[in-house]
Amino acid sequence: MSLRLFWIGWLFHLKNLTNSMFFVLVSVLQPVIFASIAFFMFESGNRTGTLLYAALGAGLMGIWSATLFGSGGAIQWQRWQGTLEILVGAPPPFLATLLPLTIATATIGIYSVVGTLAWGRLFFGTPLDFAHPLQVAIAIPATVLSLGALGLLLASTFILYRNANAFANLLEYPVWLATGLLVPLTFLPSWVGPIAWVLSPTWGMTAIREAALGGSAWVEIGMCIGLGIVYLALGSVALRNFERLARSRATLSLT
């Protein structure tokens, strides 16, 4: 029952988000443009051998943007569409209907990875020789799932903030920077390190790069999954809190 609900919900939201021009922009066009900027900058700076590094980084940037904008406003959107009361009132727990949505927002970020790799290969000659294809094949879904869980945490906490969309705008660049998606963490001030460690994109990016460029990604994949479980636990507590407050104050449909 739960698995069926998850599958149907995930598929529905995946199709729904794919039909949105905004998410096409965020998950395909924007990463491809940022990948091109990085390719040109690395080329002119003579940083050879970094094209695959840039393509993967720009792809992960797209996953983060899709998760941030998709999940950050998830509850608000349901509220605007008038479907929030139906979802909360349905027999399954609200978590079971919201989680497929937040994981779907992270999943459409896979378009970014595919898009930036294909773009890099076609127009910049990026080599697509993955050192450990099996680890890449595991690292990408692990990253998506942990970002989906992070999305649940965002969805359940952003709802408490009236300007959640604006807050999402604010968080795009800082997380791109602090998680080392294009700039290695060693180039950033040391105080950024602890922030990076609690953000799953850091581990997801390292896992995918290790797997693609050589090295072992298993520890990072494990960190991704572990953080995903922590986000899920925190998100479910925050979501229960939101549901309880909304019911007791009768503010479920109020913006």
Next chain:
Amino acid sequence: MTAALRVFVVGGAISYRALFNWITPGMYVTTMLGSPLFQILFFVYLGRYAGTQDDDFFVVGNAIQIAAMSGIYGMTMGIANERQYGTLQPLLATPANRLAIFAGRALPFVANGLVVSAFGFAMSWLILDFRPAEGSVPSLVLAVTVTTGSCVALGMLIGSLGLRARDVFFGANLVYFLMLLVCGVKIANEDLPGWLGAIGRCLPLTHGIEAARELADGAALGDVAGLLWTEALIGLGYAAAAYVLFRVFEAEGRRRASLETY
């Protein structure tokens, strides 16, 4: 003339204030100041890692480009939202001077762009040790004003398309992101393939940013006059095209009774 001036000033001010019907102060600060600041930081650090240019290159490029956000998105909304919110018909039913209606909407966005850009430069001075050449600030203000005006003109053109197009914001987003790539904001124009550089030279920002970089480096205003004139002329070209489109779509909308249909 007095009526046109009144429409220009009051109409522009009301249109700008109307945006704050849904843009709250919190949203303004995070979107117009917070996000651009992190954009500057992101590209300065990326530039350091790539080893392509010094910090000042990215500070000047991004601090001017962030003004384009106000120009392009704001101006697009300033025009296209009339149709979306159902106020286009009453607006066009008035005998008000169309040029005054149109141009009046631009002025607040130029001022807004200047504020955003000044914030970007100030924060770069504070955080990134950005120090423009002594005495270059007034010339930099001029360069930013001309460039922002030019971006607003491009926003006008996209906004005018919004009188006909179904989803104009997709176009505005696409243009905005493409400008990051081709207008010399992050990559020097000469480092781009010829055809991409040529596209960039036909768009606002490119010449203005180039002029501002030279000014910040110590060049005299006279040395970059050619670049600033080119930027201004590009802006005028887009503004003229936008006005023509606005009038064409107005006439077409009246003829087909389709002003607010999608």
